[in-house]
Amino acid sequence: MRLVVDLNRCQGYAQCAFLAPDVFVMHGEEALMYDPGADETQREQIMRASAACPVQAILVDQVDLAEGALAHVG
Amino acid sequence: MSVDGPTRTFRRQGRVVVVGASLAGLRAAETLREEGFTGALTMIGDEPHGPYDRPPLSKQVLLGKTPADGTALPRRRAIDAEWRLGVAATGLDLTEKRVRLADGQEVGFDRLLIATGTRARPWPRDAEADLDGVFVLRTSDDAARLDQRLAARPRRVLVIGAGFTGSEVASACRERGLEVTVAERGPAPLVGALGGVIGAIAAELQREHGVDLRCCITVTALEGDPAGRLRRAHLSDGTALDVDVAVIALGAMRNTEWLAGSGLGAGPRGVACDAGCRAFDVHGIVTDDIFVAGDVARSPHPLFGYQFLSLEHWGNAVAQAETAAHNMISAGPDRRPHLWVPAFWSAQFGVNIKSVGVPPMGEEIAVTQGSLAEHRFAAAYGFQGRVIAAVSFDHARWIDFYRERIESAAPFPPDFTGVDRPPGGVRPVPADFPDPALPTHGPTVTLSGYSPSDRRVTFTPARA
Numbered sequence: 001m002r003l004v005v006d007l008n009r010c011q012g013y014a015q016c017a018f019l020a021p022d023v024f025v026m027h028g029e030e031a032l033m034y035d036p037g038a039d040e041t042q043r044e045q046i047m048r049a050s051a052a053c054p055v056q057a058i059l060v061d062q063v064d065l066a067e068g069a070l071a072h073v074g
Numbered sequence: 075m076s077v078d079g080p081t082r083t084f085r086r087q088g089r090v091v092v093v094g095a096s097l098a099g100l101r102a103a104e105t106l107r108e109e110g111f112t113g114a115l116t117m118i119g120d121e122p123h124g125p126y127d128r129p130p131l132s133k134q135v136l137l138g139k140t141p142a143d144g145t146a147l148p149r150r151r152a153i154d155a156e157w158r159l160g161v162a163a164t165g166l167d168l169t170e171k172r173v174r175l176a177d178g179q180e181v182g183f184d185r186l187l188i189a190t191g192t193r194a195r196p197w198p199r200d201a202e203a204d205l206d207g208v209f210v211l212r213t214s215d216d217a218a219r220l221d222q223r224l225a226a227r228p229r230r231v232l233v234i235g236a237g238f239t240g241s242e243v244a245s246a247c248r249e250r251g252l253e254v255t256v257a258e259r260g261p262a263p264l265v266g267a268l269g270g271v272i273g274a275i276a277a278e279l280q281r282e283h284g285v286d287l288r289c290c291i292t293v294t295a296l297e298g299d300p301a302g303r304l305r306r307a308h309l310s311d312g313t314a315l316d317v318d319v320a321v322i323a324l325g326a327m328r329n330t331e332w333l334a335g336s337g338l339g340a341g342p343r344g345v346a347c348d349a350g351c352r353a354f355d356v357h358g359i360v361t362d363d364i365f366v367a368g369d370v371a372r373s374p375h376p377l378f379g380y381q382f383l384s385l386e387h388w389g390n391a392v393a394q395a396e397t398a399a400h401n402m403i404s405a406g407p408d409r410r411p412h413l414w415v416p417a418f419w420s421a422q423f424g425v426n427i428k429s430v431g432v433p434p435m436g437e438e439i440a441v442t443q444g445s446l447a448e449h450r451f452a453a454a455y456g457f458q459g460r461v462i463a464a465v466s467f468d469h470a471r472w473i474d475f476y477r478e479r480i481e482s483a484a485p486f487p488p489d490f491t492g493v494d495r496p497p498g499g500v501r502p503v504p505a506d507f508p509d510p511a512l513p514t515h516g517p518t519v520t521l522s523g524y525s526p527s528d529r530r531v532t533f534t535p536a537r538a
């Protein structure tokens with residue numbers, strides 16, 4: 001699944017790193033590193049992390065990946 | 075909201091073409107659909123990939139934690155577009171309202187959004203740039219190649235240019251346990267974006283993490299072996315370095331060449347537009363149907379003396395794209411200005427760096443919280459007696475507070491008393507930006523244009 005964190009908004013509360021530790025990791029004291037193409041098996045944890053983010057900085061795909069398949073080259 | 079007849083018709087059956095299929099282009103397309111545009115939408119992108127996120131390329135991807143093709147942007151909604159990927163736009167005919175493509179085809183439009191962004195500035199000598207081992211970092215393909223090379227454990231990596239990209243590349247190399255030399259023309263890393271006071275802290279960070287940082291130095295030549303592989307770099311102090319990899323991090327160039335001769339006010343500084351994202355033509359007359367957003371745009375900002383700002387910022391691409399898209403399908407009185415306050419972040423050497431406002435406008439800087447020595451602080455920049463920008467190292471929670479100070483033209487030196495005040499109080503010192511006439515790596519903000527310096531405005535954010 002695809003996700004992106006608005007790191008202008010992120011204030012390093014680290015709720016996501018507790019709720020989905022395989023996807024979100026604190027790097028140093030407050031910088032966040034995350035997997036933007038996390039495995040589908042992580043969906044439940046990611047949705048929980050997204051809901052719990054105090055500044056609502058986590059955007060998760062709202063569209064089935066199949067729509068992406070409409071993108072064609074040329 | 076009042077929608078006049080032509081606008082209503084356009085929303086229903088107009089043709090919108092978006093040139094640039096990256097962050098700004100995608101968010102604009104989503105906003106068009108969100109706000110009720112049901113006409114034809116064509117997305118044109120020169121890369122073969124769908125929209126993906128670039129900030130992770132110099133961080134997660136170079137650390138080997140995320141594959142380079144794993145940063146596709148999430149979609150806010152379906153956009154029902156025709157995608158023309160892997161084909162660059164090569165020309166614009168304003169009279170016929172057509173975009174010419176590299177494959178010879180043309181696409182007609184009623185309204186156009188230009189979101190072609192920037193590309194990495196290449197090493198100036200082609201033969202040296204073509205050596206195996208010389209890289210730039212802008213696209214996911216660039217990141218894939220560089221990550222692969224770093225994984226092969228080169229003896230030493232040379233990073234040319236210590237702006238944000240160069241510094242993040244150096245940080246990733248150290249984290250991978252690779253030897254890295256950073257060559258910077260200016261007196262310190264990040265000096266163009268944040269000034270010499272903060273640049274000195276960035277230099278300490280690099281050296282504490284084992285970077286061989288060399289400032290006030292340029293790379294005069296890259297030398298290859300007979301097989302065309304990079305093996306040595308020559309520096310302006312007469313020394314040479316044995317290196318297997320060189321990363322050219324000399325800033326970005328705006329993708330405006332395809333607009334040459336079109337009649338639009340486009341050039342190396344970007345495409346000039348009004349506060350509503352409508353492009354200017356070469357006569358300085360605003361166009362009705364051509365809009366601009368993202369890194370390629372230059373737009374006037376009332377908070378900063380109405381100077382034209384070109385911002386290579388992720389957040390600006392999103393906000394400007396949303397405003398441009400809204401204005402594309404709105405009648406005059408419903409249009410709104412792009413009044414986003416510049417902001418960016420960087421993660422390097424384990425430190426979270428954030429900035430808000432326009433630091434290069436700052437004459438003075440004052441550490442307002444924490445301490446420089448501990449590399450944990452917030453500092454405000456002052457310009458003509460007001461707060462014009464702020465920067466934080468591992469103090470991100472305070473950035474919104476400083477944004478409000480900037481928006482309300484709060485006085486500088488700061489008169490607020492907060493927690494975590496530095497010992498010895500708040501003492502402004504010169505911000506120490508390099509003379510803009512001297513070449514250095516490009517700042518992330520460039521300022522130009524007409525400046526009615528004593529005009530005051532009340533700034534209200536576009537949206538809460």
